[in-house]
Amino acid sequence: MNYKFSLHNHVDKKGRSLLYLHITQDSKRQRIPLEDMKIEPRFWDQKKQRAKSSAKHVPHFNLLLDNIERKITTIKTTYHLQEMHLTLDRFKEEFLNTMSRTDFLAFMKKMLDDNQHIMKEGTHKNQMKVWRKLKKHSETIRFSEITLSWISDYKNFLLVKEGLASTSMFGHIKVIKKYLNEASKRGVKLAIETRMIHCGSTSGNRVNLDGEEVDIMAEYFTSRFIKDSHKVPLGLFLLSCFNGFRISDAQQITKENISKNKIIFTSVKTGKRQVIAINLTTKSIINHCPEILSQKFTDQHINRTLKDIAQVVGIKKEVTFHVARHTFATNYLRLGGKVEVLQQILGHSDIKETMIYVHIVQEEQDRGMLILDNLIEGSHFSQLHANTAA
Missing domain, CATH: 1.10.443.10 (Intergrase catalytic core)
Incomplete structure (x- = not known):
């Protein structure tokens, strides 16, 4: 599977053309428009596949292209490690994040967005909190990264860095386990057996007032x-x-x-x-x-x-x-x-x-x-118990 970037022939009113990602495999091709990535043709270097240094008015253009290339590499590497065949259609689906089989964060967010209308408001709100904590921990989390060691490190992050109580931490892990299971049902090859993930008690110690x-x-x-x-x-x-x-x-x-x-x-x-x-x-x-x-x-x-x-x-x-x-x-x-x-x-x-x-x-x-043991302190009965125990 090979790829390259190229500009569309159409030029808009501002003199800019939209950049496309071209993916080829076995004489087949997919063309994916890169939304919001427009540049004037005179500032584009087709050979280097980057904006020219003179394009100072679009300073983040090449940085965005670097990110796109990293995403392409991640998709290809993950499918290779999972021994799954990466077709052009599946690559496009992964690239557009419709239901990622490489990035756990993208997968979880898509599931939350798709199911929001059938989820209870409180449930969706709480699971979005879990997603935001994960996002705070790392911008991308590959399925291949999630091992027992990663789970242990993430528990420590929630407890030490985020100051969560153990019951709240276990609640977060329980949600993560749920979405890992959902991914497994959809054919994602996990680096961990989810039954090995210990969620612990989320019920707390039932503090009550007398x-x-x-x-x-x-x-x-x-x-x-x-x-x-x-x-x-x-x-x-x-x-x-x-x-x-x-x-x-x-x-x-x-x-x-x-x-x-x-x-x-x-x-x-x-x-x-x-x-x-x-x-x-x-x-x-x-x-x-x-x-x-x-x-x-x-x-x-x-x-x-x-x-x-x-x-x-x-x-x-x-x-x-x-x-x-x-x-x-x-x-x-x-x-x-x-x-x-x-x-x-x-x-x-x-x-x-x-x-x-x-x-x-x-x-x-x-x-x-x-308390009744204290009724007659040091009594014959307590001495009798001591002798029996001895």
Whole structure:
């Protein structure tokens, strides 16, 4: 496969001609117009395949040509290493990035663009964050570069350079693994077996607030000392502490979602219609700060504000909005609620998700029973245990 650049015969009103890439293979030819690469014919050196040094008015022209040649070399090299036959049609497809089989970034971006209309808004937004982190790490990432060693280095980049929590880092790796699998389904030969990529847990440690800590938050919420900027984010947080809302659902609830003492909404994440009975505490929160049904903020703003609030009221835990959902679930079970009902309230499709909270509460109860060992310190029973263990 050979290539060369040449100018089109047509000259536009500014005296410029469009540059074309000509690719030949086995007496066949493909001609690809290079959009936005126009130059006056007198400044083009066909023999050197570059703009003449006198073309100072287009200083980036030759640099763009260098980049194009690197792209051509990358496509040819990748197909050779993957032992795939590179036809003219496939080269054109790769070159125009319609669905790259060489550059993982180009492949992932094309998949995201093509599927945006069928993806949930939040899912597309989160996966675009993953793509932007990859782009920040490297302008191009060849499929042939992605090995277990590369995955390890990239995890380190996310943790050390970008300061991501381990759960967030594993979330990024999980998305990368997903798109590597998509590429494999489309015939891309990978340098790694995706089953070897360890994604780890993305669920975090399920931080939750106990009743006393929720009461501290509520006391600040109703006090005359609360900052104006804290009121709505804290009101939404408390609303979730007593209803189990995700941040995406709490943010979408308005007066129109309230009817006959019920909050009716469609979950942003699951698409399920949910009906939640309004308890007295929820009524009090809304009555005290009705703005929570009208004012909207970004998720990042709310989480930053909650960290500030936690510092103000002296709560040492890492508080984010999702802590409110965990708080609702664990306190619901602590107060004797049934796990099957909790599953319906949280909108979990699989009860295994809900059982996590059962295990948390059970562990608390187990630790609580150990306190009784201190009832008679240094007693006959503790001595008996020591002798038996020996």
